[in-house]
Amino acid sequence: MTASFPSAARLVEVAEEVYAYVQPDGGWCLNNAGLVTAGGRPLLIDTAATEARAVALKDAIARVTPHAPRFVVNTHPHGDHTFGNRLFADDAVIIAHEATRAEMDLAGLHLTGLWPDVCWGDVAVELPGLTFRETLTLHLGDVRAELMYLGTAHTKNDSVVWLPERRVLFAGDIVMSGATPFCLTGSVSGSLEVIGKLRALDPETVVSGHGPVGGAEILDSTEAYLRHVQELAAAGIAAGLTPLETAREADLGPFAALLDSERLVPNLHRAYAEARGAEPGHPLDIGELFSEMVDFHGGLPACAA
Numbered sequence: 001m002t003a004s005f006p007s008a009a010r011l012v013e014v015a016e017e018v019y020a021y022v023q024p025d026g027g028w029c030l031n032n033a034g035l036v037t038a039g040g041r042p043l044l045i046d047t048a049a050t051e052a053r054a055v056a057l058k059d060a061i062a063r064v065t066p067h068a069p070r071f072v073v074n075t076h077p078h079g080d081h082t083f084g085n086r087l088f089a090d091d092a093v094i095i096a097h098e099a100t101r102a103e104m105d106l107a108g109l110h111l112t113g114l115w116p117d118v119c120w121g122d123v124a125v126e127l128p129g130l131t132f133r134e135t136l137t138l139h140l141g142d143v144r145a146e147l148m149y150l151g152t153a154h155t156k157n158d159s160v161v162w163l164p165e166r167r168v169l170f171a172g173d174i175v176m177s178g179a180t181p182f183c184l185t186g187s188v189s190g191s192l193e194v195i196g197k198l199r200a201l202d203p204e205t206v207v208s209g210h211g212p213v214g215g216a217e218i219l220d221s222t223e224a225y226l227r228h229v230q231e232l233a234a235a236g237i238a239a240g241l242t243p244l245e246t247a248r249e250a251d252l253g254p255f256a257a258l259l260d261s262e263r264l265v266p267n268l269h270r271a272y273a274e275a276r277g278a279e280p281g282h283p284l285d286i287g288e289l290f291s292e293m294v295d296f297h298g299g300l301p302a303c304a305a
Helices: 051-062 079-087 098-107 110-114 188-200 217-239 243-249 261-275 286-297
Strands: 010-015 018-022 033-036 043-045 071-073 093-097 130-132 135-140 143-149 159-163 168-172 205-208
Touching (some): 010 051, 205 217
Parallel strands (some): 043 071, 093 130
Antiparallel strands (some): 135 143
16 A cells, blocks of 8 residues: 655645645645634635544644634545545535535545555545535625635536635646646636636735645746647647647647646646537547557656655
């Protein structure tokens, strides 16, 4: 079994009473979480993939506030952001977009089967008890946490958490910092549209779903990568190449150093489909896309959760 080493994770205060929980190096299943302690009724944004990592997150929270989280928001349904829900469910209301809840219920613990050698521990699917469709505002003392669904991006049901009084944006996996964006079940064009809406918020601090905390440059770099994917797709279609063939021939240029570059393959499948008229989030064979990504990588990508 692959051991879990959550000790490298750190809780960083990014604004007054606002924290980012960052798990290096931000690769597969090493997600970020967020914490807002204002008002004495903390909000936790996303949890963690394994039991050990969720316990470490809970311990880190206890070091900065005596209060257990009263609210937990899941930005999207993937297990690295949701499997730790059960450790907080006795004290917190779990909140998500209504389609996120439905997808969590449908997917179950599927993620654990993709990486069976990871020491997942006692994880379970703890479904949100409160859902919303477009927006929901939580009032945490003098801080508003605005939960917003802005369209198909990383998935068909991503949410962000925006703190206008602190100018902090928790963007989930819509954007990545130092890691390759991923549109396996979402949309390249939809991600670009949503990023435009996020930029209009004018955030000072951006906490992405994976990787180091930054500013609006995280929006810029994710947008630039996705536009490069669209350019590669257009060239591949013109040359009569498949997405996998295009990926094998691609020059990633400034994006070559991003973690998990194999995500290029499903991203290209999305860009191909959209270039041919498919709507954002149009159903594709997810199993086939994942298999091609593994083929491109030369084996199952490493998951250090």
